[in-house]
Amino acid sequence: xxxxxxPPAPAKAAPKISFVSLGCPKALVDSERILTHLRAExxxxxxxxxxxxxxxxxxCGFLDSAKAESLSAIGEAMAExxxxxxxxxxxxxPDEIREKYPNLLAVTGPQAYESVVAAVHAAVPPAHDPFxxxxxxxxxxxxxxxxxxxxxxxxCNNRCTFCIIPSLRGDLVSRPAGDVLREAEKLxxxxxKELLVVSQDTSAYGVDIRxxxxxxxxxxxxxxxxxxxxxLGELGAWVRMHYVYPYPHVDEVIPLMAEGKILPYLxxxxxxxxxxxxxxxxxxxxxxxxxxxxxxWREICPDLAIRSTFIxxxxxxxxxxFEELLTWIREAKLxxxxxxxxxxxxxxxxxxxxxLVPPEVKAERKRRFMEAxxxxxxxxxxxxxGKRLPVIIDAADGTVAKGRSKYxxxxxxxxxxxxxRRPLRxxxxxxxxxxxxxxxxxxxxxx
Ligand code: SF4
Numbered sequence: 001x002x003x004x005x006x007p008p009a010p011a012k013a014a015p016k017i018s019f020v021s022l023g024c025p026k027a028l029v030d031s032e033r034i035l036t037h038l039r040a041e042x043x044x045x046x047x048x049x050x051x052x053x054x055x056x057x058x059x060c061g062f063l064d065s066a067k068a069e070s071l072s073a074i075g076e077a078m079a080e081x082x083x084x085x086x087x088x089x090x091x092x093x094p095d096e097i098r099e100k101y102p103n104l105l106a107v108t109g110p111q112a113y114e115s116v117v118a119a120v121h122a123a124v125p126p127a128h129d130p131f132x133x134x135x136x137x138x139x140x141x142x143x144x145x146x147x148x149x150x151x152x153x154x155x156c157n158n159r160c161t162f163c164i165i166p167s168l169r170g171d172l173v174s175r176p177a178g179d180v181l182r183e184a185e186k187l188x189x190x191x192x193k194e195l196l197v198v199s200q201d202t203s204a205y206g207v208d209i210r211x212x213x214x215x216x217x218x219x220x221x222x223x224x225x226x227x228x229x230x231x232l233g234e235l236g237a238w239v240r241m242h243y244v245y246p247y248p249h250v251d252e253v254i255p256l257m258a259e260g261k262i263l264p265y266l267x268x269x270x271x272x273x274x275x276x277x278x279x280x281x282x283x284x285x286x287x288x289x290x291x292x293x294x295x296x297w298r299e300i301c302p303d304l305a306i307r308s309t310f311i312x313x314x315x316x317x318x319x320x321x322f323e324e325l326l327t328w329i330r331e332a333k334l335x336x337x338x339x340x341x342x343x344x345x346x347x348x349x350x351x352x353x354x355x356l357v358p359p360e361v362k363a364e365r366k367r368r369f370m371e372a373x374x375x376x377x378x379x380x381x382x383x384x385x386g387k388r389l390p391v392i393i394d395a396a397d398g399t400v401a402k403g404r405s406k407y408x409x410x411x412x413x414x415x416x417x418x419x420x421r422r423p424l425r426x427x428x429x430x431x432x433x434x435x436x437x438x439x440x441x442x443x444x445x446x447x
Contacts, residue, residue, distance in 0.1 A: 006098050014044045015124040018052035018081065021142060023060025025198045025242070025369055027088055027110075028142055029151040034087070034116050036139035041117075041126040045140075049080035053124040054105065056116065059090035059097075061168060063343050067096075074101055085119045087112060092168040104304075110169050133249045138190035144394065147194035147410055148187045148429030152180050152228065156200035157207065158284045160271075161350040162311065162342065165200060174206045177215035177221040177228050182233055193427050194238040194349035194392055196409065197228075201284065202243045203250050226252045233261030238392065240409055240428075242267040245284045246293060258301040263406045269309045273328030274321040277314055280353050305407035307336035312369055313362030314342045316354020322365050325370050335380055336413050337373045339366050374439055381437035388447060391416045391432045396424040405442065 017038055021031035022190040032057065035045070046052035052245060060069035070090045077084045078101055080129060086097055087108045094107040106119035153174040156166045186194055199205065206212070206223030213220035221227050226249065232239045239262040257264040272278050273290070278367055298304055310329070312322065329337065341362040344351040357365075384405075391403040394410065401416050401424040418424065418432050423447065436443040 007306050014042060014127055014157070015053045016044045016046035016051065017120065018046040018055045019117075019284055020055070020057045020077065022058060022070055022073060022090060023062070025064065025149045025196065026151060026200065027058055027060055028373050029149050029198065030088065030110065030113070032140055032142055032149075033113055034058070034141070037113065037117055038120060038126075039140050043120070043126060049077050052081055052083075054083045054085060054120060055081045056085045056087060056120070059086060059088035061088070061090035062163075062165065063345055065343070071097070071100060074104070078103070085116060085123065089165070089168045090112045138186045138192070143410075144426060145191055146392065146394075147196060148192045149196045149198050150180065150184055150187070150232075151175075152202065152205050153199040153208075156203060157204060159282055159349075159351060160284075161280065161282050162271075162314070162345065162348050164345055164347050165348065167227045169200070170337075172201065172204060172208045172374040174209050174223050175215035176209070176212065177206075177223045177231070180214040180228060181216045181221065181231055181235075181238065184232055184237075188237045190236045191427065192237060193234070193429060194240060194410075195232060196240050196242060197232070198242045200243060201245060202241060203245050203247045204284070215411050225249065226256075226292075229253050229256055229262050238406070240265050240267075242409070244268050246290060248285070251293070251297070254297045254300045254304065257304060264301050264304045265307070265407060265409065266304065267307045267409060267412075269419065271309065271311050272314065272321075273310075273332075274317075274324040276327075277317055277321050280316065281311075281314060281350070291328065291434055294332055303407075305335040305410065306332075307338075307413060308334050309340065309344050310369065311340050312365040313357035314345075315350055315352075315356055317342075317357055317365075324396055329369065329372055330376065333376050333380065334373075335377070335407055337377075338412070339369045339373070343365050349399055381439065381442065384434050384442055385437055388431050389416070389434060389442075390429055390442075391418060391446075393418070393424050393428045393430065396422050396426055396428075402430075405432075414440040414442065416442045416444065417446060418446055422446075 049055050057074050060066040084104050085106045089110050091107050092109040097107055099416050105123050108115035155170040155172050157172045164267050203225050205225050208222055211224045212220045244266050256262050389405045391405055393401045393403040395402045399420045401418045405416055408414050430446045432444040433447050434444040
């Protein structure tokens with residue numbers, strides 16, 4: 001953290017914080033923690049920068065485009081308010097930010113909650129009111145009340161060559177299972193219907209603490225992917241797993257999905273399918289027989305939905321390697337797929353691993369990839385017509401609503417558009433008969 005160039009503002013009855021949260025769900029969880037802490041101390045949230053006592057910008061530094069977005073959000077906060085604290089992934093590179101905005105109050109790195117809070121205290125001291133409990137027991141949530149992200153670990157032990165997250169966030173640090181479960185229980189008691197489990201590498205959960213047991217209710221629970229999934233599955237909410245890599249022990253979790261304990265959904269960023277590219281990417285869980293494993297999982301849990309992301313145009317990617325990916329994607333028949341063109345992130349090892357693929361070739365490969373996937377998606381979407389699916393409602397206007405099936409995560413996957421005979425409310429889980437489908441969304445009536 002660097003020191004503030006401005007003197008502290010005079011304390012008011014309830015100092016106001018304006019907050020910008022950029023980046024991935026993991027960053028959102030960090031934002032929620034910072035806000036929960038500040039709300040507990042009596043700070044209020046302002047709707048606009050203008051008029052707030054201080055602005056906090058939680059940045060993302062993963063891709064150059066995310067950095068540009070972060071810098072522009074900082075610029076906006078400086079122009080509209082001028083008292084700005086920067087944190088998050090981009091905060092790990094303070095010089096780059098300071099060069100552009102020398103008058104920031106403070107710049108702190110990711111996971112530096114105490115530093116952010118200290119910087120806020122320095123800028124505007126908290127109004128102390130020990131009799132007022134301002135924080136709901138589940139903390140301050142930035143997601144709608146009916147779903148919440150549950151972060152089970154920080155950092156990552158992998159060293160994928162295109163990624164700089166480990167250098168920004170450090171090695172894996174898992175939370176004890178008991179802590180995670182208590183947070184999950186509080187969320188469910190507060191009305192959360194869907195828990196979205198996030199981390200950088202969910203299936204590696206607990207490796208750093210040797211799967212240590214911790215107390216939960218009347219028993220001890222190991223900090224292990226399967227054990228945590230099984231316990232979360234008992235809390236009475238939908239449980240959705242994100243950032244799961246295909247390690248062999250993921251096999252154990254699939255029966256929990258088949259039994260309906262957790263959602264039959266795996267967000268598994270595979271990034272490529274050609275073994276030689278995966279090797280250059282240094283991806284975790286790089287298995288020769290990935291297709292075979294997916295097939296086995298589907299035998300155990302036939303309605304398993306897999307979402308994945310892929311990178312095309314990785315340095316040195318040949319046409320033959322790309323063709324391998326195309327063949328794989330046609331055979332794997334994944335429900336939801338995202339595709340990114342490789343972006344050389346400053347500081348990533350991958351940049352020096354082979355000739356950069358020209359932009360027009362990357363764009364062309366992305367187009368061909370998406371075309372192949374769209375044919376797969378169209379068939380899978382069509383197969384849902386006539387089915388009755390449970391749908392969680394995200395937005396409702398009387399008898400017209402928008403929600404998601406078990407196969408869709410918020411913000412990244414498709415929606416189910418619902419009409420009903422009675423008014424629906426956000427957070428309701430209703431059975432919907434699917435009548436129509438397009439490439440991404442489903443349409444139907446509540447039964
Ligand atoms: S698994 Fe790879 S891509 Fe994901 S955070 Fe770790 S190093 Fe980065």
